[in-house]
Amino acid sequence: MTNQKTTRIPRMTLSRLPLYYRTLCNLADEGTRRIKSADLGTATQVEPTTIRRDFSYFGELGRSGYGYDVGHLIRIFGEILEVDEPQYLALVGVGNLGRALLKNNFRRNPNMAIVCAFDADPGVIGEEINQVIVQPMAELGATIASLQINTAISTVPSHSLQQVSAKLVDNGIRSILSFAPEPVILPEFVNMRYLDLTSEVLNLLLLSERGQAAVAK
Structure with missing residues (x-):
């Protein structure tokens, strides 16, 4: 943008x-x-x-x-x-949610794609998912720099988010979307968004209950 x-x-x-x-x-x-x-x-x-x-x-x-x-x-x-400009993203955390994101990989938007993925688990490093090879965290800085990426998606758990986010920022990432709800401390120039799936579902359930109550009246 x-x-x-x-x-x-x-x-x-x-x-x-x-x-x-x-x-x-x-x-x-x-x-x-x-x-x-x-x-x-x-x-x-x-x-x-x-x-x-x-x-x-x-x-x-x-x-x-x-x-x-x-x-x-x-x-x-x-x-x-800037939807006509290629937008490349990095992904950190290749568990079940990370895998789902890689398999989908913004297929409805040809100009947006996750082009690199990182994880600390030796069991998934080297695995190829939808043409993206999972890399070790040690390669994060060099890969982000070579691809000139400034936005990342994090699916790591809350207890790892602060450390992972700091590493991303230290290597040039300026916008992060996190699927862990706990806030972290980062420089003011970093755009951090949190997507809490549990809270979103609870909100939907609450709205559904209110709608049913209104109909009952």
């Missing part, structure tokens, strides 16, 4: 751009050419007022009563997200 284009845009707005982009692409595939914020809100589960506020940071994207041109939004957001 180009820093010059997004310097003054709120972080939360930027975090929603991939959701907007993916949803709009799906809508375009289904034949949708024009959409209003209310309909996009239904598709993304984002409040229409939030959508309109987010879009306002990128200029006059829509017209009152007309809505938004889906193709135009895709072009604008795609340029900001």
Whole structure:
């Protein structure tokens, strides 16, 4: 993502751009050419007022009563997200989740791919998964430097996350997505995102229970 284009845009707005982009692409595939914020809100589960506020940071994207041109939004957001530029990622932790990520490997986005994977377990080092060979942690720095990677995915457990994250940052990684929920201490210039699958499922269960209660009333 180009820093010059997004310097003054709120972080939360930027975090929603991939959701907007993916949803709009799906809508375009289904034949949708024009959409209003209310309909996009239904598709993304984002409040229409939030959508309109987010879009306002990128200029006059829509017209009152007309809505938004889906193709135009895709072009604008795609340029900001640099979806046409190759985006290479590193993976640390090749357990069950890491293997699943490698096997999928963003197959619906030809410009995004995990191109290297690392693990400390001698039992998996040297294994090839979907054309990616698992390397030892000792080779992490040299590989990341040679491939000019600045983003990594970590599936290591919480007790290893601080050490692994520090090693990634020391070797040039500036953005990390972690599947362990415990926060770690890193320099302010590092973008760290946590994806806690257990919490996400619990949230869905809670919303489901609320929906059932509302129907019962």
